[in-house]
Amino acid sequence: MKHRILMASDFFYPNVGGVEEHIYSLSQCLIARGHKVVVVTHSYDKVVGIRWLPNGLKVFYLPLRTFYNGCILPTMIATIPYIRHILVQEKITLVHGHAAFSTIAHEAMNTGRLMGLHTVFTDHSLFGFADASAIITNMFLRLSLVNCTHCICVSHIGKENTVLRAKIKHNIVSVIPNAVDTKLFTPEPEKRSKTRITIVVVCRLVYRKGVDFMIHIIPFICKNFPDVQFFIVGDGPKREALEEMWQKEKLGDRMQMFGALDLRGVRNVLVQGHIFLNTSLTEAFCMAIVEAACCGLHVVSTNVGGIPEVLPPDLMYLAEPDVNSLTLALEKAIIAFRLGAGPSPEERHEKICSFYNWFDVTKRTEHVYDTVAKQQLKPFGQQLSDCLHQTKVYPFLLVLSLCFLIIKFFDWYRPRHLIDIAPDYASKRRSSIKQNGFN
Template sequence: MADWRRHRILMVSDFFYPNFGGVESHIYYLSQCLLELGHKVVVMTHAYANRSGVRYMTGGLKVYYIPWKPFLMQNTLPTFYGTLPIIRNILIREKISLVHGHQAFSTLCHEALMHARTMGYKVVFTDHSLYGFADIGSIHMNKVLQFTLADVSQAICVSHTSKENTVLRSSLPPAKVFVIPNAVDTAMFTPAPERLKSDEIVIVVISRLVYRKGADLLVEVIPEVCRLFPQVRFIVGGDGPKRVRLEEMREKHSLQDRVEMLGAVPHARVRSVLISGHIFLNSSLTEAFCIAILEAASCGLLTVSTRVGGVPEVLPDDMVVLAEPDPVDMVRAIKKAIALLPRIDPQEMHARMKKLYDWRDVARRTEIVYDRALKCSNQNLLDRLSRYLSCGSWAGKLFCLVMIIDFLFWCLLKLLQPAADIEEVPDMVQFHHQDEEILMDDSQHQSSR
C-alpha cells in the first residue's frame, strides 16, 4: 500500500494545550497547517491535571499526554532514560519518520531528540527563546543545548537574532540553522468593526508579570505616563509574582480608576481585551520574537516595545515605536505613539498583517527543512560519538557515556519487546462532506480512491 503522506512528524514539547503561550500556539498552528498539506502530525507532551492519555484536537490532530507530571515551570523532571520506552512505542505505533522538538527549556524535548537519534530517526529542533552566557542557569542550559544539538539534523529559529544566539550557545554550524518567524491567526485577531469615538486613550498590556517580561519597568512607566497624559488609561492583563508590585504602585499613586488589573486572561478573551485599546505596550527585557505583538497589530493596535532580541524584526517601522528598556525612553516612545495614533487605520493594519504573516507560509517553509533533514546521511554510533566528544574535555566524555547507555538500553528494549510486537495504529484521515466531518482510517481511504 503506497504511503500518500510526505512526512510523518512527531512534535514534542513540555509546552502545549491546555497551556497557552508562544510555543504552544506555534506548535498548534504549525501542526494544523501541516495536516492541511497532507502530512501526518502527532504531538507528544506531558499530562496536565486530569488530561492524560490520547486526545484528538481540531483537524484530527492526535496528542499523546504521557503520564509524566510537571515539577517546575511546566517542565517534567529529567529522567534521561525513563521516557525511552514510551517514546519508542509512539514512534513505532505512529510510523513516525521525523521528530521535531520545540523549546530549549523543555526537558521532554531534549530527551525525545536524544532517544530519536539513538533509534536512527532524523530530528529537527526549534528554539523559541534567547538565553545569556554568564549566569549559572544559562551556562547549564547552554551545555544541555550543546549536547542535544550536537547530533541534530536541522534547526530552526524564529528570528535572525535568535539564530545568532543559538549558534553561539550550541556551537552549531550556521548552515544547519534556518530562520522561520512565527505567525498570527488573523482570522481570530481582527479589529473592532468600528472604534468608539472618545477622547480617552487606552494602553493595553497583556503579559506574564515576571521580571523577564519587564514588569518592573511597568511599575515606573505607568505612573509617569498617567501624570503626563490625563486622557490615558491602562488595562493590564496577566498574572505572576510581579503582580503585587503593580498593585502596590496603583495604590501608592491612587490610580485605581486609571489602571485596570484583569489578572490572567484566557486566550479566547485576548482579542476582546486588545480591541478595547489603542496602543499595545510590550516591556520585555528579552524576546526571541513575541507573538503578542503580532496579535496586537492584527487587531489594529499601534505597538510600543522595548528594543530587545528579535523584536525589531517583527513589524515594519510605521507599526511599532521602539524604545530602550529604560523607563525614560519608554515614556518618550509612548508620547510619540500617542502623537501617531490619528494616522493609524486598524483595518488597513490588519490587511497588511494578513499579507505579512501566515501560518501556511510557515508550514511550507518548515516542509523544506524537513526535506533537508531527511536527506541527511545516517551515521553509526561511533561516528555520532565523535560529535559528542567535541563538546568539551569533560562534558564530551560525559555526553558519550550518556549516549552509549542510551544505545544499550534501546538494544535491551528491542530484545524484550521487538518492534513486530508493537501494533501500528491506522492513520485517521479527515474529510469534509457537506456539513459533516468524516474520519476514516488510511486503509478505508486507500480503498475509496
C-alpha cells in the same frame, strides 16, 4: 514528500504561551497539508493519556510529573520506553523538538536519533552567557544538538544566539518566524472607547517582561494625559506590585487588570485598545506585538532581542529599555494617535496578514523537513564520535550508550513487529481549515 512527524515539547495545551501556540498551529497546518502529526508532552493535572484535538491531532500526555519550570526531571532514560513505543506505533519518520528548556523535546530527539530518525529542533528563546546556570544550560543544549540534523530559530537574533550557545554550524540553522492567527486577531475599531485612549499591556507579569517599567510609566502617563486608561492582561508574581501602585497612585478606573485570559479573551481586550505597550527585557520573537498590530493597535515596544526584526518602523515605536525612553515613545504614540498619523487599523491588519501567516511558516518548515529527509542518517558510532570530538564531554558517551542499550533491550522485550500500528485519522475537514482558520 509526506512526513510523519512527532512534535515533542514540555509546553503544550492546556498551557498557553508562544511555544504552545506555535506547536499547535504548525501541527494543524501540517495536517492540512497532508502530513501526519502527533504531539508528545507531559501530563497536566487531570489531562493525561491520549487526547484528540481538532482535525485529528493526536496528543500523548505522558504520565510524568513536572519537576521545575514546567519541565519533567531530566533523566535521559525515563521517557525512552514511551517515546520508542510512540515512534513505532505511529510509524514516525521525523522527530521535531521544541524549546531549549524542554526535557521531553531533548529526550525524544535523542531517542529518535538512536532509533535512526532525523531530528529537527526549534529554539524559541534567547539565553545569555554570563552566569553559571547559563553555562550549564548551554552545555546541555550543545550535547543535545551535536547530532541534530537541522535547527530552526524564530528570529535572526535567535539564530546568532543558538549558533553561539550550541556551537553548531550556521548553515544547518534556518530562521522561520512565528505567525499569528490573522483570522482570529481582527480589528474592530467600533469597540474602542470614544472618550479615552486605551493602552493595553498583555504579558505574564514577571520581571523579564519589564513590569518594573510599567510601575513607573503608568502613573506618569495617567498624570499627564487625563484621557488615557490602561488595560493589563496577564498574571504572575509581579501582579501585587502593580496593584500596590494602582492603590498608591489612586488610579481608580484608569487602570484595569483582567488576569490571565485565553486567546479569544486577549483579542477581546486588544480590540478595545488604541496603543499596545510591550516592556520586555528580552524576547526572541514577540508574539504579543504582532497580535496587537494585527488587531490594529499602535505598538510601543522596548528595542531588545528580536523585536526590531518583527515589525516595520511604521507599525511600531521602539524605545530603549529605560523609563524615560519608554515614556517618550508612549507619548509619541499617543500624540500620533490623536493626530491620526500612521496606517489605519484595517491597514495595519492587512499588513500583518501579508507578513505572517501559518501556511507560509508551514511551507518553510516543510522545506526544512524535505531537506532533512534527503540527508544521510548518522549511524550510532558516528553519533558517538561526533559527540566526543565536538563537545569533549566524555561521560555523555556513556549516557548515549546506556540509552542505546535500553532501546535494544526493549526491542527484545517488546519487539517492534508486536506493537500494533495506530490507524491514521482520515479527515474530510482538512481542506476546510484553510478557509476557516483552525480555531
